[in-house]
Amino acid sequence: MTPTATGDAIQFDRNGKLKHFLTISGLPRETLVGILDTAESFVSFGKREVKKVPLLRGKTMVNLFFEPSTRTRTTFEIAGKRLSADVINLNASRMSTIKGESIVDTVRTLEAMHTDLFVVRDSASGAAHLIAAHLPEHVRVVNAGDGRHAHPTQAMLDMFTIRRAKGGFDGLKVAIIGDLLHSRVARSQIHALNTLGVAEIRVVGPRTLIPTEIETLGVTATSDMLEGLSGIDVVIMLRLQRERMDGQLVPSAQEYFNRYGLTEEKLRHADKDAVVMHPGPINRGLEISSAVADSSRSVILEQVTNGIAVRMSILATIMGGSEERS
Amino acid sequence: MHDSGQLAAITAEMADAIVAQQLSAPLIIGIHTGGAWLAERLRAALNPAPPLGTLDISFYRDDFSRVGLNPEVKASNLPVAVDNRDIILVDDVLHTGRTIRAALNEIFSYGRPERVCLAVLIERPGRELPIQADVVGQSLDLADDEEAKLSNNGGDLALNIIQIGKAIAGKIA
16 A cells, blocks of 8 residues: 555646645645645635635535544644535544444445545555545545655645745755654655755654655755754754654653753754744653743744645645636 | 726726715725726725725636636735725626626625625626626627737736637727
């Protein structure tokens, strides 16, 4: 079930328009910029009397989460509802997969109830691709996180937050810090940052949490936190995913915080206007200090707010038709 | 149609016709893109100049499931609340009426205006909805394969008549 086995061509319809949003890898720059531009015009909707547009009226969207999630599921739900879709949330604990039904059979059953759009999170890499490959032509799939592979909508809202904070991507130096090994977010961010043309991407963390092949993605890796932070414009902290760790990858929480936890003192090595991001949920005192997380440098809550507009943009982009405009 | 010539005369007449509507403290709203240009001209001709808003109706169009989102969608911007307010809705060309239908839906998602008055530069045949303008700059009897389109060359507005698939068939300046 490797994602590349099905190919990224599955994301496009016969007119070359985006129809699923499964991975950022292979998407052209103009597609990413288009999603960010459209999201910009959705930002103001939160302030309107009626926070809805009729684009997905009459469409049924199913949030299919085989892994727990709060902000991703909630912001997808709000995004779907603001586009006037009927949104149904299904959580793994109540699902028939527990009774032994395969994920494809579950999705086919739901599709038989005339679902138009699936938003899928699963612990297996490639789950969203697999589902997309087994559904009829008119049904759309969004990857809301699959195993260690990708979390493309999170990466897009991070790009949106960076563009709003920094005005663009040219010349930016970005550091991604922490548990790169288990992070699907980091992988999607690296693809997006490279496609959008930042100057430099550094990944920083203990050697045990940095995949050996990561530099092939176009980043430089270091285990020295201060070297990694030096002159950086955007600091992206990753959550230390303790629930994914089955071995002894980190010596102790205290030692991890001492070396890689982002404190005000360490942040001084970054550019004076550097912003701090985190996909959440944050572990205060483990990968980031409360002082930094709550400081004016932090755009962590903006990321959550931006998640709604960016997800509206992605849903509207893949759900629209692709006939020629008259 | 150029600002200095015929177009300026028509917009001046339109401004007079808007005054005759006796609106109270109106908000003038132009529909992107041609309507927004025209609304700016009309606003300048009104005294006192009303607040100016712009509307991008892309999210309210009825052809989304066929053609998708307009890739160049712009943000709508209404500087004051529409509740209980008189509104001058401005577009360059009234053709099928679908754009106006979408614009009305969008305006009502902001609130409940007191009255909406529609002002268009060009009225042409081809209505598909029961919508008519209150203020019309000029009526043109265009054929199905003809299109009237406002252009803006560095602040200089001109109306071009285009035969679809062919070169410019006529120009009002």
